[in-house]
Amino acid sequence: xxxxxxxxxxxxxxxxxxxxxxxxxxxxxxxxxxxxxxxxxxxxxxxxxxxxxxxxxxxxxxxxxxxxxxxxxxxxxxxxxxxxxxxxxxxxxxxxxxxxxxxxxxxxxxxxxxxxxxxxxxxxxxxxxxxxxxxxxxxxxxxxxxxxxxxxxxxxxxxxxxxxxxxxxxxxxxxxxxxxxxxxxxxxxxxxxxxxxxxxxxxxxxxxxxxxxxxxxxxxxxxxxxxxxxxxxxxxxxxxxxxxx
Amino acid sequence: xxxxxxxxxxxxxxxxxxxxxxxxxxxxxxxxxxxxxxxxxxxxxxxxxxxxxxxxxxxxxxxxxxxxxxxxxxx
Numbered sequence: 286x287x288x289x290x291x292x293x294x295x296x297x298x299x300x301x302x303x304x305x306x307x308x309x310x311x312x313x314x315x316x317x318x319x320x321x322x323x324x325x326x327x328x329x330x331x332x333x334x335x336x337x338x339x340x341x342x343x344x345x346x347x348x349x350x351x352x353x354x355x356x357x358x359x360x361x362x363x364x365x366x367x368x369x370x371x372x373x374x375x376x377x378x379x380x381x382x383x384x385x386x387x388x389x390x391x392x393x394x395x396x397x398x399x400x401x402x403x404x405x406x407x408x409x410x411x412x413x414x415x416x417x418x419x420x421x422x423x424x425x426x427x428x429x430x431x432x433x434x435x436x437x438x439x440x441x442x443x444x445x446x447x448x449x450x451x452x453x454x455x456x457x458x459x460x461x462x463x464x465x466x467x468x469x470x471x472x473x474x475x476x477x478x479x480x481x482x483x484x485x486x487x488x489x490x491x492x493x494x495x496x497x498x499x500x501x502x503x504x505x506x507x508x509x510x511x512x513x514x515x516x517x518x519x520x521x522x523x524x525x526x527x528x529x530x
Numbered sequence: 531x532x533x534x535x536x537x538x539x540x541x542x543x544x545x546x547x548x549x550x551x552x553x554x555x556x557x558x559x560x561x562x563x564x565x566x567x568x569x570x571x572x573x574x575x576x577x578x579x580x581x582x583x584x585x586x587x588x589x590x591x592x593x594x595x596x597x598x599x600x601x602x603x604x605x
Contacts, residue, residue, distance in 0.1 A: 291604045354579055468590055475593030478600065513586040520583060 289482055293411040294402035296393060306403055307411035314380050314408060318373055348515075355519045363522055366425060371515040374409065374418065378477060378507030381407020382500060387481065409477040409510075412470065419469035422518045423462060430525035438528075465521065469514065476510050541602045548595020555588035 293305035321341070328338040345368065352367055353360045380386065390401040408414050431439045443459050445451035480503040488496050531539075563581040567574060 289604050291600060351575075351579065354575060471597055472586065472590045472593055475590075475597045479593070479596055482600065509582070513582065516579070516583060517586065 289485060290402075291478070293406055293413070294393075295395075296391065296402070296404070305411070306406040307408050307414060310380060310386065310405045311377070311408045311414060313405075314373070314376050317380075318376055321372075351512075351516070352519050355516070356523050359523075359526070363429070363519065367515045367519050370418070370422065370518060371511050374473070374514055375508060375511035377408040377414070378511060379504065381410060381477065381481065382484075382503055382507070387485075407477060407481055409473050410481045412474045415473040415477075416466070416470040418473070418514070419466045422469060422514070423466050423521075426465075426518070426521050426525050427462070429522060433526040434528070469517070473510055473514060476506055480506055537602065541599050544602065545595050545599040548598070549592050552588050552592035555591075556585060559584045559588060 293307040295303045295305050296309065297304050325338060325341055328334050348368060348371060349360065349364060352364060356363060386405040386407060387403045389404045391404045392399055393402055427439075434442075443455045445455045484496060484499055484503065487499050559581060563577055566577050570577075
């Protein structure tokens with residue numbers, strides 16, 4: 286049976302900070318994202334544009350239309366945040382499917398014995414990453430709610446003393462903000478980690494060819510999860526900045 | 531029954547029972563979306579967006595069960 290670890294393994298220590306294999310992968314994906322963004326910006330100023338530019342532009346246009354159906358006229362304000370979520374999560378998910386990620390092992394000393402751990406790990410298969418993304422998403426929702434409604438109306442949504450029913454609904458609203466973080470984090474983590482486990486088990490049972498349909502499925506799942514994450518953020522945003530009466 | 535057998539049983543039961551509800555929910559969402567599409571084909575993009583959102587909510591519940599099962603199995 287292949288060994289499956291639910292948490293990211295520690296590769297080395299840097300100034301007392303434990304560097305895990307998923308952190309290395311996230312650094313690579315982050316650099317990739319920045320590189321693609323810089324390339325896009327540089328190409329958009331030129332007269333003759335490359336094919337890759339039009340591919341990204343096609344992506345951005347389709348996603349923009351999708352968000353426009355949710356947010357309407359305010360799409361331009363939130364689109365940078367939402368598309369960053371989408372693009373970063375998409376690259377993270379697809380990076381985890383590349384050959385070599387999870388299969389290239391490195392020798393580390395753990396306690397007194399030497400063990401082999403993967404050098405890279407699919408980034409969203411680590412709960413810390415998805416929790417960080419979820420916290421960023423929920424905090425930005427609160428931030429924009431305060432910015433658009435004002436602090437008084439924002440607090441009024443959660444603390445309403447006019448009648449008992451509104452008071453309890455307010456308490457439920459506070460709870461639902463916390464459960465949003467959990468559901469964002471677990472949805473992304475569960476989907477991607479389940480995919481990794483599935484691919485490992487299938488490759489273990491049938492070493493050749495059988496993995497192919499599952500990898501195609503995981504490419505699709507990675508896309509859908511990136512879309513769902515950014516789409517849910519958009520829906521919660523449009524709910525949070527709407528006036529309540 | 532040994533502790534190991536009990537553990538395997540809880541893993542299998544947690545995902546098996548946890549998958550029933552979301553499976554029904556996803557089936558219902560799909561059938562209703564197709565029904566709505568048949569009645570009003572112009573609203574395809576709006577229906578698709580709403581359907582994917584509802585699917586994500588329903589599927590999240592199965593994922594919770596899956597996470598519990600994976601933690602029981604591997605942690």
